[in-house]
Amino acid sequence: MERLWLEHYPEEIPTSISYDEKPLYAYLQDSAAKYEKKKALHFLGKELTYGELYEQVCSFASYLQGLGLEKGDRVAIMLPNTPQSVISYYGVLLAGGIVVQTNPLYMERELEYQLKDSGARMIVCLDILYPKVTNVKGKTDLEHVIVTGIKDYLPFPKNMIYPMIQKRQYKMVVHPEHGGDTHLFESIILESDGDVTPVDIDSKEDLALLQYTGGTTGYPKGVMLTHFNLVANAQMSLAWLYKSKEGEESILAILPFFHVYGMTAVMNYSISIGAKMILLPKFEAKDVLKTIHKEKPTLFPGAPTIYIALLNHPSLSKYDLSSIEACISGSAPLPAEVQEQFEQVTNGKLVEGYGLTETSPITHSNFVWGTRVGGSIGVPWPDTDSTIFRTDTLEQADVDEIGEIAVKGPQVMKGYWNRPEETANVMKDGWFLTGDLGYMDERGYFYIVDRKKDMIIAGGFNIYPREIEEVLYEHESIQEAVVAGIPDPYRGETVKAYIVLKQGSNVTEEELNEYCRKHLAAYKVPRMYEFREELPKTAVGKILRRALVDEEKKKVEEHNQKTI
Structure with a gap:
C-alpha cells in the first residue's frame, strides 16, 4: 500500500x-x-x-493491594474530572489492576450491566452516586466501594461551602462511614503508607483499560486496550504536537477522562510531558471562558459542540483566549465555519482529528502546524496505516472512491472483552474496520462521509448527513444542526434536520428550505425541519443522532398502534 500522506509530513x-x-x-x-x-x-x-500527585497515587495503589487487589483485577472509576479521578486511574494501574472507566451519568441499569460485564471487584465513586452503587452492588461482583466528594480537593473556604450547594442542588448529603466494604478516599490518602508491591507488567499483552463503547447499537462492548496501546498513542501525540514544550504546557481538561479521547489527549498526554492539567468537573461555557482568561491554558483539546458553545456565548468578547496555541477537535465532525471563527478569536490553531475507542483513540489528524485541508480528517499518524475497503468485497478502493475506512497500528485494541466473534467481525487480516464511510484523495488525505449506520437511503439515493450538516452550519442563524434519516412509507427514509438557533436569531422552515436548495442537490434537501432548544448529547458533547432516530421510530409505532 502506497502511503501517499507521508510526503506531506513536516520534517519535525x-x-x-x-x-x-x-x-x-x-x-x-x-x-x-x-x-x-x-x-x-x-x-x-x-x-x-x-x-504530591505521585505520592498520593502510591498511597492509593498501596491501599488497593491491601484490600486484596491482584494483577488483572478490574476497578471501576465513576468520577468527573477531579484530582481523585487522576489519582484513582494511575493508582489502579500501579497496583496492577485494569481500569474500567464508568460514566457518572449512568442510570442503575447501565451501571449494573457494565459492572457485571467487566467483573469489577471495586469501584471509586462520588458520594452523591453512592446510593446508586449500593443499589446494584448485590447484583454484581463488587466487593469494595471507595467514596469521595468534590469538596475533598477544594481549597478553603470552598470546601466548607460546597456541601451546602450540593444539598441544594442534589437534595441530599451522603455521609458514608469508613469501614467494612466502604472506604473513604480522604482517609485512604491520609492513612495508607504508600508502600506498593511491584507488579510485573508486559506492556504489549497486559490490559490497562476496559473502555466501553457508547452502545448506540446493541449492548456496549468493553474495548481491551493494553498499556502499549495507550503509551503508543501518547507518544504519537507528542510527535504530532512537536512545538509543545515538556514541563511548560498547561492543558484545559474539560473533556471527561471517562471518555477515551479525554483520557488520552488530555490526561495521559499531560502526564507524559509534565504539563499542568486545569481540571473542570463539568462543562459550563461561562466557567470555561473565565478559566481560560485566568489560568491561561496553552492547549485545549475539545469537541465541536464545546467550541460552538463558547463562540456563541454572549460574554465571549469580555475574555482573553489568546493563550491557546493549539486544539485538536475530536468526537464529531468539525464544521469549517467553527474552525475559522475559533482561530480568529484565539489566534491559535484548531484542527480536526479522528479516532475511535478501539484505537486508543487517535488515528488521523490534520497538521497543527502544516498543510491543512478543509473538510478532511487529515492524514494517518506515525506508524498508522489506513486504507479504504469496498464495503461489499473488502477489496481496496480506488482514490476518491467511497468505502469503509480501515486502520492498522500500535494503538489498535487487543479486541472486545469476552466477545471473540464480535472482535473477528471488525478485525480482518490485521486491519480494524471502523464502520465509518469515507475516501482518500490523491494526496493521501482522508475524508469522512458518515457512519455506515447513519447513511440515509431515500428513494434509492445514498445520502450522507454530514454533507447536509456542513451546509446548515454555514447559515448565519444556526448554532447547532444534526440530520437524520427517519421512516418514510414512500421513500423508505426521508431527511430531517434538527436545528438549534443562535440566541436572538430567527429563521423559518421555508427560508431554510430555500437556502438548502441553493447548496444541495434536490434529493439531499431536508424534507422536514424541527427547531429545538437543545440537542441530545453524550458527555463529550457528541450529538446523539441515534437518539433522535429512535424518537421518530417510537412516534411511528405509537401512530400505527392508534390506527389499528
Missing part, C-alpha cells in the same frame, strides 16, 4: 517512532522525578505538584 514529525515498552504509569513516575515541584493539577483553586 517522524514517520515512525521507537515506542517505550513500559507500563503507562511509568510516565507519571518519570514526570514526578523530572518535575517534582511543578504543578500537575489545578482544580478550582487547589493545586498539586507532580511530587
Whole structure:
C-alpha cells in the first residue's frame, strides 16, 4: 500500500517512532522525578505538584493491594474530572489492576450491566452516586466501594461551602462511614503508607483499560486496550504536537477522562510531558471562558459542540483566549465555519482529528502546524496505516472512491472483552474496520462521509448527513444542526434536520428550505425541519443522532398502534 500522506509530513514529525515498552504509569513516575515541584493539577483553586500527585497515587495503589487487589483485577472509576479521578486511574494501574472507566451519568441499569460485564471487584465513586452503587452492588461482583466528594480537593473556604450547594442542588448529603466494604478516599490518602508491591507488567499483552463503547447499537462492548496501546498513542501525540514544550504546557481538561479521547489527549498526554492539567468537573461555557482568561491554558483539546458553545456565548468578547496555541477537535465532525471563527478569536490553531475507542483513540489528524485541508480528517499518524475497503468485497478502493475506512497500528485494541466473534467481525487480516464511510484523495488525505449506520437511503439515493450538516452550519442563524434519516412509507427514509438557533436569531422552515436548495442537490434537501432548544448529547458533547432516530421510530409505532 502506497502511503501517499507521508510526503506531506513536516520534517519535525517522524514517520515512525521507537515506542517505550513500559507500563503507562511509568510516565507519571518519570514526570514526578523530572518535575517534582511543578504543578500537575489545578482544580478550582487547589493545586498539586507532580511530587504530591505521585505520592498520593502510591498511597492509593498501596491501599488497593491491601484490600486484596491482584494483577488483572478490574476497578471501576465513576468520577468527573477531579484530582481523585487522576489519582484513582494511575493508582489502579500501579497496583496492577485494569481500569474500567464508568460514566457518572449512568442510570442503575447501565451501571449494573457494565459492572457485571467487566467483573469489577471495586469501584471509586462520588458520594452523591453512592446510593446508586449500593443499589446494584448485590447484583454484581463488587466487593469494595471507595467514596469521595468534590469538596475533598477544594481549597478553603470552598470546601466548607460546597456541601451546602450540593444539598441544594442534589437534595441530599451522603455521609458514608469508613469501614467494612466502604472506604473513604480522604482517609485512604491520609492513612495508607504508600508502600506498593511491584507488579510485573508486559506492556504489549497486559490490559490497562476496559473502555466501553457508547452502545448506540446493541449492548456496549468493553474495548481491551493494553498499556502499549495507550503509551503508543501518547507518544504519537507528542510527535504530532512537536512545538509543545515538556514541563511548560498547561492543558484545559474539560473533556471527561471517562471518555477515551479525554483520557488520552488530555490526561495521559499531560502526564507524559509534565504539563499542568486545569481540571473542570463539568462543562459550563461561562466557567470555561473565565478559566481560560485566568489560568491561561496553552492547549485545549475539545469537541465541536464545546467550541460552538463558547463562540456563541454572549460574554465571549469580555475574555482573553489568546493563550491557546493549539486544539485538536475530536468526537464529531468539525464544521469549517467553527474552525475559522475559533482561530480568529484565539489566534491559535484548531484542527480536526479522528479516532475511535478501539484505537486508543487517535488515528488521523490534520497538521497543527502544516498543510491543512478543509473538510478532511487529515492524514494517518506515525506508524498508522489506513486504507479504504469496498464495503461489499473488502477489496481496496480506488482514490476518491467511497468505502469503509480501515486502520492498522500500535494503538489498535487487543479486541472486545469476552466477545471473540464480535472482535473477528471488525478485525480482518490485521486491519480494524471502523464502520465509518469515507475516501482518500490523491494526496493521501482522508475524508469522512458518515457512519455506515447513519447513511440515509431515500428513494434509492445514498445520502450522507454530514454533507447536509456542513451546509446548515454555514447559515448565519444556526448554532447547532444534526440530520437524520427517519421512516418514510414512500421513500423508505426521508431527511430531517434538527436545528438549534443562535440566541436572538430567527429563521423559518421555508427560508431554510430555500437556502438548502441553493447548496444541495434536490434529493439531499431536508424534507422536514424541527427547531429545538437543545440537542441530545453524550458527555463529550457528541450529538446523539441515534437518539433522535429512535424518537421518530417510537412516534411511528405509537401512530400505527392508534390506527389499528
